[in-house]
Amino acid sequence: MASQKEVIKLTGKIVKVLPSAQFEVVLENGHTIIAHVSGRMRKNFIRLVAGDAVEVELTPYDLDKGRISYRYN
Numbered sequence: 001m002a003s004q005k006e007v008i009k010l011t012g013k014i015v016k017v018l019p020s021a022q023f024e025v026v027l028e029n030g031h032t033i034i035a036h037v038s039g040r041m042r043k044n045f046i047r048l049v050a051g052d053a054v055e056v057e058l059t060p061y062d063l064d065k066g067r068i069s070y071r072y073n
Helices: 040-044
Strands: 008-018 024-029 032-037 053-059 062-071
Touching: 008 040, 008 062, 024 053, 024 062, 032 040, 032 053, 040 062
Parallel strands: 032 062
Antiparallel strands: 008 024, 008 053, 024 032, 053 062
């Protein structure tokens, strides 16, 4: 992905679990995106289910896809 300076961090809620470890996430501004799990979360076996609040990283180049970097309690 892009360097840390170019990343846009937003919070959202997982709406649907899709195949291949992808998720449909509704952001706080109302947009719906497709997001995948970051490597650190996959390495530490962080499980995600529909309804979880998450932090998503987007690049300014493609605002329809993102990477889930954090799950809130």
